[in-house]
Amino acid sequence: MSVVVVEVVGVSRKYGNVTALEDVSFEVKRGEMFCVMGPNGAGKTTLLEGILGLRRLDRGTVRLFGVEVRGRPPFDVLRRVGYLLEGMNLEPALTAWENLRLVAAVGGVKTSDGELRAALETVGALEYAKRLYSKLSAGQKKRVLLAAALLGRPELLILDEPEAHLDVASRLEIMNLVKRLAAGGVTVLFSTHATDIAVRYADRIAMLNRKILAVGSVEELVAKFGGKWKVVVRTKRQPAGQERDGGLYVTYVNSPAEVAEVLRDVEALEISVHPPDLGEVFRKIWGS
Amino acid sequence: MVKSSVRERQVFFWVIIFPLMMYIIFGVLLQGEDKPRVAVYISNSSTAEGLAERLRRYNMTVEVVEGIDDPINFLKKQAALGRPAVYVATNGNVTIYSTSVYGQMVEGLVERALYFQQLGEFHNITMNGEFRNITMNLLYVEGGVMHNGTYKIDVVMANVSAISVSRNGTHILVTIPRWSPQFGGGVHYVDLSTGIGSVKVAWLVRMGLMIGFYLMLTVAFTMYGLHATGFLKRLYLSPKSKYVCLLAVALGSLVLSLMSLFTIAVLTYLVGHPVSVFTNVGFLVAFISNVMFGLGIGLLISVADMRLRSGVTPPVLPTPLFLLLAFLSGYFIPAELLPEGILNVVQNLPTYVARVFAETAVLYGLYDWWRFTTAFSASMAILVGGLLLHPVVKRQ
Numbered sequence: 001m002s003v004v005v006v007e008v009v010g011v012s013r014k015y016g017n018v019t020a021l022e023d024v025s026f027e028v029k030r031g032e033m034f035c036v037m038g039p040n041g042a043g044k045t046t047l048l049e050g051i052l053g054l055r056r057l058d059r060g061t062v063r064l065f066g067v068e069v070r071g072r073p074p075f076d077v078l079r080r081v082g083y084l085l086e087g088m089n090l091e092p093a094l095t096a097w098e099n100l101r102l103v104a105a106v107g108g109v110k111t112s113d114g115e116l117r118a119a120l121e122t123v124g125a126l127e128y129a130k131r132l133y134s135k136l137s138a139g140q141k142k143r144v145l146l147a148a149a150l151l152g153r154p155e156l157l158i159l160d161e162p163e164a165h166l167d168v169a170s171r172l173e174i175m176n177l178v179k180r181l182a183a184g185g186v187t188v189l190f191s192t193h194a195t196d197i198a199v200r201y202a203d204r205i206a207m208l209n210r211k212i213l214a215v216g217s218v219e220e221l222v223a224k225f226g227g228k229w230k231v232v233v234r235t236k237r238q239p240a241g242q243e244r245d246g247g248l249y250v251t252y253v254n255s256p257a258e259v260a261e262v263l264r265d266v267e268a269l270e271i272s273v274h275p276p277d278l279g280e281v282f283r284k285i286w287g288s
Numbered sequence: 289m290v291k292s293s294v295r296e297r298q299v300f301f302w303v304i305i306f307p308l309m310m311y312i313i314f315g316v317l318l319q320g321e322d323k324p325r326v327a328v329y330i331s332n333s334s335t336a337e338g339l340a341e342r343l344r345r346y347n348m349t350v351e352v353v354e355g356i357d358d359p360i361n362f363l364k365k366q367a368a369l370g371r372p373a374v375y376v377a378t379n380g381n382v383t384i385y386s387t388s389v390y391g392q393m394v395e396g397l398v399e400r401a402l403y404f405q406q407l408g409e410f411h412n413i414t415m416n417g418e419f420r421n422i423t424m425n426l427l428y429v430e431g432g433v434m435h436n437g438t439y440k441i442d443v444v445m446a447n448v449s450a451i452s453v454s455r456n457g458t459h460i461l462v463t464i465p466r467w468s469p470q471f472g473g474g475v476h477y478v479d480l481s482t483g484i485g486s487v488k489v490a491w492l493v494r495m496g497l498m499i500g501f502y503l504m505l506t507v508a509f510t511m512y513g514l515h516a517t518g519f520l521k522r523l524y525l526s527p528k529s530k531y532v533c534l535l536a537v538a539l540g541s542l543v544l545s546l547m548s549l550f551t552i553a554v555l556t557y558l559v560g561h562p563v564s565v566f567t568n569v570g571f572l573v574a575f576i577s578n579v580m581f582g583l584g585i586g587l588l589i590s591v592a593d594m595r596l597r598s599g600v601t602p603p604v605l606p607t608p609l610f611l612l613l614a615f616l617s618g619y620f621i622p623a624e625l626l627p628e629g630i631l632n633v634v635q636n637l638p639t640y641v642a643r644v645f646a647e648t649a650v651l652y653g654l655y656d657w658w659r660f661t662t663a664f665s666a667s668m669a670i671l672v673g674g675l676l677l678h679p680v681v682k683r684q
Contacts, residue, residue, distance in 0.1 A: 049521075052525060053524075053525075054521055054524060054525070054681065072524065072525065075527040078525055078527070079527075083525070085518060085521055086518075087516075087518045087521075088517075088518030088521060088522075089516070089517040089518050090517060091517060091519075092517075103522065106519075106522050106523060106526045106528070106533075107522065107525070107526055107527070108526060108527035108528060
């Protein structure tokens with residue numbers, strides 16, 4: 001069984017004279033939570049929908065579960081994929097439960113009532129299963145959409161900005177939910193333009209702006225593009241070579257592994273370690 | 289789709305409320321027709337009084353007169369005086385001459401009256417209570433001799449419509465049913481027994497057909513709705529074939545049309561009119577033709593919308609196109625009022641042919657299958673074209 005679930009090689013797409021994607025390549029490994037991050041218009045939707053065959057790709061190859069797909073993936077592959085794409089919604093005049101039944105029927109997924117209930121329970125939407133979709137809040141709708149994506153117990157979830165159009169609390173709830181699904185063994189390929197979401201939830205990030213600018217874990221990106229981890233220490237006396245920041249002493253390291261080395265001879269009363277200012281890192285990458 | 293649509297107020301309006309509004313508005317406009325103010329003259333004969341008595345039950349002014357040598361001239365003179373009239377000649381056969389649109393109604397009532405007259409004379413006639421499309425065995429008297437035979441009513445209409453009679457100023461609408469017992473054949477009967485007139489029957493036919501035709505709206509808007517909810521993407525990724533998905537959409541729309549039709553049929557029944565219009569074979573096949581035509585056009589509009597505008601907002605074309613075609617096909621006004629050049633063109637529209645076919649089938653029991661089959665085939669071709677061309681989802 002392939003370790004690589006999604007393989008994108010040299011994918012390009014133009015809309016007239018506008019280049020949407022240029023020679024994009026990356027891999028998503030099994031069980032990984034992989035983020036395609038980029039500003040609006042970076043080509044995220046074109047890429048995700050291109051992988052599913054919903055958009056034509058001018059060049060390049062896409063493989064899902066080791067199977068090369070051109071256009072619509074074969075159903076054997078598709079039934080292993082759950083998706084929540086741009087503009088995707090459900091019938092407002094149907095209940096959450098009825099909508100899931102409809103989605104299952106259209107998707108050719110045979111589901112029992114128990115499986116529907118399980119999908120809604122997984123996303124915490126069981127309590128409003130019988131309510132009309134139009135009567136749900138934005139966060140609740142997103143949960144039901146996620147439940148729809150989970151029908152058929154997919155191994156891969158493709159989510160286009162799953163946290164979009166939600167308030168701060170709801171977007172974290174949704175992403176925590178996605179994270180739990182990933183922890184349960186589901187491979188997640190999602191897109192976002194929100195730096196905080198990418199950093200907080202992705203195992204690896206592909207930074208996209210028509211072409212891939214960088215791919216890696218947060219640590220790898222930081223290491224490559226020069227961000228530093230901030231170590232704040234409260235101690236009785238100032239360690240040598242460290243800045244003073246209010247009543248505390250501050251030092252910067254390249255990775256968390258170096259923190260122990262810094263503190264070896266320090267009699268610390270309190271220590272806090274802060275990730276690099278990723279905004280700065282990303283600004284560098286976009287700038288490059 | 290049906291469940292979803294029923295819960296949507298807009299759909300509820302268009303499917304249920306709108307047809308009911310049309311029914312009520314036109315019902316009010318045509319309400320006087322149930323009590324026709326038309327003078328009926330019946331030539332004196334052994335059956336005249338019986339006929340007159342029966343026609344009077346429908347609030348008609350009936351007068352039994354001595355035989356009139358030149359009925360057409362007689363009625364022309366009446367018309368010139370502003371008195372539309374019907375003359376029923378009963379010399380063996382029954383011939384009905386009319387300058388009124390009520391001529392067809394009188395004809396239906398006369399047939400019914402004659403039938404009951406026969407029934408009253410011969411109590412041993414076995415009937416199942418229906419007049420339509422059955423062969424009736426009965427005893428009848430002709431030339432003083434009792435016969436045992438098969439009964440047939442054949443209706444032959446002059447090839448002019450009421451509106452052209454009114455327009456060309458002759459004021460002669462000649463309805464000539466040949467009332468003669470014949471062996472063999474079936475029964476062609478226009479059931480006007482509860483007093484429903486031809487104009488109202490025609491309106492019911494047109495409204496029913498329009499409901500089928502109205503599919504073009506529902507399909508195009510449904511496709512937009514599916515696009516707006518991202519459902520087209522799900523359809524594209526569905527293992528089911530494109531045609532199954534499109535036909536499912538079509539079936540949903542068809543069910544909505546049938547719901548509309550059923551609503552009208554129930555109301556028609558409740559207000560005391562026969563719903564036989566909706567069970568007439570001619571009406572049903574015309575309805576199917578209009579459904580196919582509307583569905584095909586709806587799909588083609590959806591195709592054009594996706595190709596030209598990516599289908600991001602509701603298509604604007606269906607409503608004006610529906611109104612235009614319905615107007616030109618004679619659903620709102622008599623098509624005869626159109627200029628001849630336009631009429632020559634539009635009378636080839638499948639919706640036009642379907643209307644004419646259904647009306648003549650319901651009103652007169654006449655079926656021009658050859659012409660209708662051509663229109664039916666055209667509707668089917670448009671539907672197939674819509675299905676073949678529709679991409680379900682536009683791959684950008």
